[in-house]
Amino acid sequence: MPTHPFTDNQAWLGLLKQIRQLGQQEIQQRFQQVSATHKQDGSLLTEADTATQAAVKTYLAKHWPQFAFLGEESDHTSQQAALESASGCWVLDPVDGTTNFAHGIDVYALSLALVIEGQVVAGLVYDPARDELFHARLGLGAFCNERPLTSETNSITQLNRAVGVIDFKRLPKPMASALATEPPYASQRSFGSVALDWCWIAAGRGEVYLHGSQSLWDYVAGWLILNEAGGRSATLNGETVFTPSLIKRSAVAATSPSLMALWQTHLNSINQ
Incomplete structure (x- = not known):
């Protein structure tokens, strides 16, 4: 370290x-x-x-x-x-x-x-x-x-009971359409602040997260906060979100490893 x-x-x-x-x-x-x-x-x-x-x-x-x-x-x-x-x-x-x-x-x-x-x-x-x-x-x-x-305080473990924080604007259109017409989660929000999106997922104010394109300064602090809270994240391609680069990154995240696995499985099924 x-x-x-x-x-x-x-x-x-x-x-x-x-x-x-x-x-x-x-x-x-x-x-x-x-x-x-x-x-x-x-x-x-x-x-x-x-x-x-x-x-x-x-x-x-x-x-x-x-x-x-x-x-x-x-x-x-x-x-x-x-x-x-x-x-x-x-x-x-x-x-x-x-x-x-x-x-x-x-x-x-x-x-x-x-x-x-x-x-x-x-x-x-x-x-x-x-x-x-x-x-x-x-x-x-x-x-x-x-x-x-800590993710241990969040009792939601099923994707169909989760609140999704979803930024549709920057997603691939087929994925955005599939999520809008057949949502796998219970409800959906979009707040307009990437940094707070990460933190509110860390705080359990939503359980799953998706964003198509974030700048380094948008996500970097929130990414660490979610990690340290026990949440999980990756890009749509399954890579680590943080990279010391000015290249924009997609973000998939969830409050816990188990919910992250369910969320990624669903997204992969509609991203083929």
Whole structure:
């Protein structure tokens, strides 16, 4: 396991406290008070995105200057350089769920992870609207605020009783059509924040998950949190979701290994 500052509990608690403060200050205080513009890829950008990234980057550089910084709102060249840093890098999505944020829907989050030597060693996702801070360190479990997250607390073991968190937009059309017309789960939701999707599955607010294309900053912190909570995930091709790369990844996940096996079996049956 790579060495990092957050094996020390005080350093970790200090980071969590500061991210909570910045989330309230830079994101929540701007909710329903800012307008949005469109980026080149058509996605939305608000003052909260740019201000939060700047504030978090400044804080991290002051306290842990040894790590490079990769933010969603950084340019591609600097993102790639940060990933290639020998010392490791922070990966930040300042406001995951900007479309929700810009439309007055209170489902959005700040997502931050630390990647060292190709491993995600720490991750946190802060939901400022609910003041919920999901966090995990490699090998040390996952939490929502102070409450441990574990798949053992979820009693749903059958796919036909599960709630599916499904993003249809980016799925292969035949798969999306099959799931929409013959759903194998009891009910379906789509919330518009990838980072919170992962965390809410980890917390048992849904049992199975599917998304066709996620950027590194969308999923990396939530991926660690779900893993540390005892959940399971893979791409549609059965590969590990996390890779230290800017290439987008699909995601299949579930609250437990047994439910993951059932979910993958069903998806494979309609993906042939």
